[in-house]
Amino acid sequence: MDIDFNSSPGPSLGIEVELELVDHETGELASAASSILSELGAGHPEGEHPKAKHELFECTVEIITGVCTTVAEARDDLQRTLDEVGGAAASRGLDLMCSGTHPYSSWHDQQVSPDPRYTKLVEEMQWMARRLQIFGVHVHVGIKSPEKAIAIANAMAGYIPHLLALTASSPYWEGHDTGLASSRSKVFEGLPTAGLPAPLESWPEFEQFMETLVSSEAISTVREVWWDIRPHPDFGTVELRMCDGIPTLGEISAVAALAQCLVTHLDTLFDRGFTLPKHREWVLRQNKWRAGRHGLEAEIIVDEAGTQQPVRQTILDLMAEMAPMAERLGCEAELARVERILIDGASYQRQRAVVAEGASGAQGLRPVVDLLVAEMASDRPGVLPSSR
Template identity: 30%
Template sequence: MAVSMGVEEEFHIVDVESRMLVARAQDVLDRLPRRGFVTEFLQSVVESNSGVHGSLEALYADLAHSRQTLSAAAGGLGLAIVAAGTAPLARAGAVDATPHPRYLHMADEYRVVADEQLICGGQFHVDVPDRDTAVRAMCVVSAWLPTLLALSASSPFWLGADTGYASWRTLLWQRWPTSGPAGCFDSAADYDAAVTRLVRSGVISDAGMVYYDIRPSAHQQTLELRVCDACPRVETVVMIAGLFRALVVDACAAVREAHGCRPAPPQWLRAMTWRAARSGLGGELVDPTTGLAEPARAVVRTMLARLRPTLEEFGDWEIVSGVAEETLALGDAAHQLRCVAAEGDLTAAVDFLVDRTHAYPTSSVSLLREVGRHVRAER
């Protein structure tokens, strides 16, 4: 069974000397190939778009190559790239919107919310049979999205201070009027009608401003995950891609077999997301199977156990479970950043992110398989 996937990664641009976030995205883009890299809302972010892949190995190679290309382009300008939900050192209001009519309108309409959009996420796409299935599958997978957020959590610092959260990006992101849980819809037509009503209300200017945690793509036959922080390590990105593909495949099968879905109330999903953003992997998460608080590692392992048949079907089990266990052992990126900052300072935390963002040529998915075997053997 071939189910393709792709990833969009957002990267902060920082100055190598000061480690501060800088509005130099266009300078970096001018040194990059025209295909595969695009600007974003603010001029401190560059986005890379992977190709479409059927295997985690191919996805890994693509993402690693993009990061190496982007790092080289930035390095030639005295800059570096950082994959994290927030850049530890930044100044609010110091970065302008990209000079495009749509972005300039957003900056004017949403004011401080737009000014403080100094965040980066990772978006994951998985092929679906059709839009009706995609819309119904959203409801099935939504309760597991906070767990994916916790695995990606990488934004404890904001404007030079510790927020106390593992993913402060999530709290900043949720200020937009159409962010958060997507809710459940009967069909693609039902979903599209709801989006049309939102646009007609004037609250948002176009369908692209529907920032739900998960949504059917407007341009591709995919379901798109949008809840995750940008991840410093490409291995983490590959792990989440594998988990999300398995979740979507299982959800599509449930829709096809008319198993139905008992939807979780939006307020409950929002509370689960807050819990994941607050604690990451360092505390408790809400277990979707029980609705109760459980240690994060237990919830992650429950998800792995549920998805294991599908992960094995795609040949992803060793990679995904191995990186997941390694992540549980080391802590999420937010925890690691705090440890680095405690031993040094926030400039050390930026250096840590720059180092982790760069995909080293010696790293490979085949090595990850060995890591997975070693981690499971130790358990």
């Protein structure tokens, strides 16, 4: 199978954000995406808004950027679409929020979006797809060649725990504390083509693997390979998919800055003739588990001897290492915002801070929804509404 890679001329940036639609009165997920998208699509070709899309369930609207050069440009792009979706949601008595999972809504109650590919997915995957009441943020960074995309994706796998720990926002599942920082990461791994990326040596090997998956009817298209990191041939990017939903645009921008800096740094090393690192599968699996379980309190493995280091410290070290690249890319302020996440706490920590000890169910976890809605509306982490 020959797969064309639409190479990007530089380290372009694209961001996808899966928004939850929640009822203002109950805080429950609301199946209103088709209604909102129909309104927003009016006047656009084929009645479809170019930057607001369906996802698997009707309780989700995905907003996407165009091809951007800087993080600031991407943020402004997201803000414009977010404002449109927010206005349409408000007129229906709905609020917006973004987190890895909803704290208490049930996946049993969610309606599948009216798209044949989603119907096919649910038919094939059954319970594994029906329970995908999860929400994420994906970051694309442009790459010049398919060979680079493979090498950079392999190297970027080592940063899965860093990005997952920073964005972990799904401690609750169907009304109960899971004990995890990111339950989303474990739910998503239930799909056979999701989770850690397959270790590949070259673009021809990627093409062969995709051909095998298609010919064996494991997938219909390359789009159905949902690895935490994957080459995206159509966009000419490396796509990072490990992040939970992120509650504020400021935090989304911070994570996008770190991602763009890391990918561009590896791209530069590749151009200079360096062999990019590859990682042992057992180390990747263990480190992802630790980040999903403990979040920013995780101790991750940093070498094959089993040496451990606090993920907080490795993130601070990364920020220092990426500072020159951030200056080059014009995202110094956004990268610096990563440290605020370490200080303010990641979303899973902020969510638990507003819940009474032992609380569960819709009543006990309603403060989490109020927090997440307020954070999205104010673009400030930890800001609670003065009253409901």
